[in-house]
Amino acid sequence: xxxxxxIGAAVLGVGALIAAVANDDESSSHDSSSDEERRRRKQxxxxxxxxxxxEEMAFLRMAFNQExxxxxxxxxxxxxxxxxxxxxxxxPFRAVLLNTGVQARHSVDRHFVxxxxxxxxxxxxxxxxxxxxxxxCYEADLAMTERFYKAVDILMDLQEQKAVLRHYxxxxxxxxxxLSRHPLSx
Amino acid sequence: xxxxxxxxELIKKAEGILGNDITEQKPTVVVWGLMNAGKSxxxxxxxxxxxxxxxxxxxxxxxxxxxxxxxxxxxxxxTPGVDANYNDDQLAxxxxxxxxxxxxxxxxQGELEKIEIDYLRKIKKSFGQYAxxxxxxxLSKSDTESADNIELIKKRILAQCHETLxxxxxxxxxxxxxxxxxVTQNQSGLIRVSHLTELIKHLESLKIxxxxxxxxxxxxxxxxxxxxxxxxxxxxxxxxxxxERNIREAFKTFNRTMTEFRHWMQNNNTNLxx
Numbered sequence: 001x002x003x004x005x006x007i008g009a010a011v012l013g014v015g016a017l018i019a020a021v022a023n024d025d026e027s028s029s030h031d032s033s034s035d036e037e038r039r040r041r042k043q044x045x046x047x048x049x050x051x052x053x054x055e056e057m058a059f060l061r062m063a064f065n066q067e068x069x070x071x072x073x074x075x076x077x078x079x080x081x082x083x084x085x086x087x088x089x090x091x092p093f094r095a096v097l098l099n100t101g102v103q104a105r106h107s108v109d110r111h112f113v114x115x116x117x118x119x120x121x122x123x124x125x126x127x128x129x130x131x132x133x134x135x136x137c138y139e140a141d142l143a144m145t146e147r148f149y150k151a152v153d154i155l156m157d158l159q160e161q162k163a164v165l166r167h168y169x170x171x172x173x174x175x176x177x178x179l180s181r182h183p184l185s186x
Numbered sequence: 187x188x189x190x191x192x193x194x195e196l197i198k199k200a201e202g203i204l205g206n207d208i209t210e211q212k213p214t215v216v217v218w219g220l221m222n223a224g225k226s227x228x229x230x231x232x233x234x235x236x237x238x239x240x241x242x243x244x245x246x247x248x249x250x251x252x253x254x255x256x257x258x259x260x261x262x263x264x265t266p267g268v269d270a271n272y273n274d275d276q277l278a279x280x281x282x283x284x285x286x287x288x289x290x291x292x293x294x295q296g297e298l299e300k301i302e303i304d305y306l307r308k309i310k311k312s313f314g315q316y317a318x319x320x321x322x323x324x325l326s327k328s329d330t331e332s333a334d335n336i337e338l339i340k341k342r343i344l345a346q347c348h349e350t351l352x353x354x355x356x357x358x359x360x361x362x363x364x365x366x367x368x369v370t371q372n373q374s375g376l377i378r379v380s381h382l383t384e385l386i387k388h389l390e391s392l393k394i395x396x397x398x399x400x401x402x403x404x405x406x407x408x409x410x411x412x413x414x415x416x417x418x419x420x421x422x423x424x425x426x427x428x429x430e431r432n433i434r435e436a437f438k439t440f441n442r443t444m445t446e447f448r449h450w451m452q453n454n455n456t457n458l459x460x
Contacts, residue, residue: 064454071447078440082433101455122430127437130444137447151433158426161193162419168200169415172408175204179405 061097068093072138082148083112083131086141095137104136111135112142121159122152193418200415202283203407208400213393214261216285218309220302221267223291224326227362229264231382232389233257236369252281259393268305282309283407286399287392288321289385294331294359297342303350310351314406316399320392323347323357324385329364358385 072092076085094106112118112135113128123131135142144152215232217225226241233240233255240255241264253264265281282288288309292298298306310317323343328336336359348354361380368376377383 060454060457067450074443075440078443082436095451097454102451104451122433123437124434126441127434130437130441133448134444148433151429154429155426155433158422158429162422162426164197165193165415165419165422168197168204169412169419171204172200172412172415176405176408176412179401179408 057097057099064095064097064102065091065093068095068137072140075134075138079142080145082145084143084145085138086143088139088141092139093137094139104133106136106139108132108135116144118152122155193422196411196414196418200411202280203404203411206284206404206407208397208404210400211396212256212259212261213286213389213396214263214284215287215289215389216263216265216281217289217291218265218282218285218305219267219291219324219326220293220299223267223293224362225267225289225291226264228289228291228324228326228360229255229262231362231365232386233262236366260389268301279305279308283312286320286396286403287389288313289324290321290355291324291326292343293327294325294336294339296339298346303346306347307351310353312403312406312410313399314402316402317353318355320399321353321355322385322388323355325357325359326362328359328381329361356388358388360385 069091072087076087079085095102095104111132113123113131118128120128131142134140217229219225226239226243229241230236230239230243234257235241235255241253252266255262263281263284290302290306290309292302306321310321313320325336325340325343331339340357340359344354344357358381360382362382363380364376365380365382368374368378368380
């Protein structure tokens with residue numbers, strides 16, 4: 001027969017064990033709901049930030065477009081004496097703000113400087129590059145003005161004249177060389 | 187005169203030089219002088235057109251083009267009298283450019299006039315070291331003045347050549363009329379006092395060394411033309427640079443604005459990434 005004190009101790013032990021297990025269950029359930037809450041809060045915060053970011057981007061895009069469109073008139077005016085700029089549509093500014101950065105989006109089949117054959121002999125590299133860049137940022141038809149045509153004609157004419165003079169000059173130099181090679185008799 | 191016109195003149199000049207055949211053995215004698223100096227009459231005598239004129243003479247301006255007559259020994263060339271008009275002067279100068287020997291005819295009303303000296307200076311320059319030998323002063327119509335006066339004028343002309351132009355040409359005082367009368371009337375005395383035969387003899391003596399003067403003149407003309415071409419090319423280059431400058435200047439503000447535009451784009455980029 002078991003000793004009564006031993007039985008009592010065993011009962012107490014089991015009771016304590018049950019109580020401990022019950023306590024653990026309660027604490028676990030409490031932690032799980034707190035994580036969920038945190039996750040939800042985090043998610044909400046993230047969504048808020050995203051929304052704000054989107055709003056900010058939308059604002060920046062709008063400001064960017066407005067500024068780009070405003071500048072289109074400046075360019076048109078600046079070039080007017082030499083190049084006629086006819087914008088296509090009311091919003092010709094084609095550069096866009098993406099999350100990754102600014103992108104000039106208007107693809108040009110043949111740049112104005114190439115189709116008009118405005119090479120290094122007419123425009124310097126900086127101007128040609130700027131005109132090309134302008135065309136990728138703005139959807140526009142560019143055309144040379146009468147004044148520009150005239151200046152280019154003058155340049156071409158001068159180049160042709162120079163080539164003709166050079167041709168005769170070289171022939172004269174050759175004769176001069178040949179005559180100088182034979183000393184004159186006195 | 188605009189640049190294009192002057193360049194076409196220059197090209198014409200070059201073509202003349204390039205087409206000049208210096209291997210031609212027959213000397214070209216060009217008669218040159220003021221209007222009514224007696225050039226055509228002298229040529230008629232030199233080419234044996236004693237009774238019938240080949241080169242037309244008159245007191246008014248008769249020669250308005252270059253006219254040639256080729257003998258067995260020479261090519262004789264008449265030129266319009268200078269100082270009549272611009273075209274005649276140009277024509278006379280182009281005639282002088284073809285000459286191996288110049289007979290510079292002056293009628294004995296006095297010493298050389300300024301315009302004659304100016305033209306002589308140009309011609310002399312184009313003959314280089316051969317100017318003394320191949321430019322011959324001819325005092326025409328010597329029968330219209332006394333022998334003493336003719337002698338004085340001759341001395342004065344030679345002094346002008348020496349002092350003003352720095353050369354000493356030969357000078358013949360001739361009388362075409364005496365020569366003509368001498369030939370038609372068969373009077374040797376008249377022919378002798380016309381002094382034309384002396385001039386003819388002298389011309390014949392010059393034939394021997396004609397290739398040297400041809401080459402010398404060609405070389406001088408070529409060098410002169412090269413200088414003019416260089417000048418013309420420089421002028422064209424300057425004009426070209428000026429036009430290029432104007433175009434560059436016209437796009438200066440556009441380029442500046444584009445630089446600023448690119449910076450603005452760049453800033454937007456940076457702001458996004460930041």
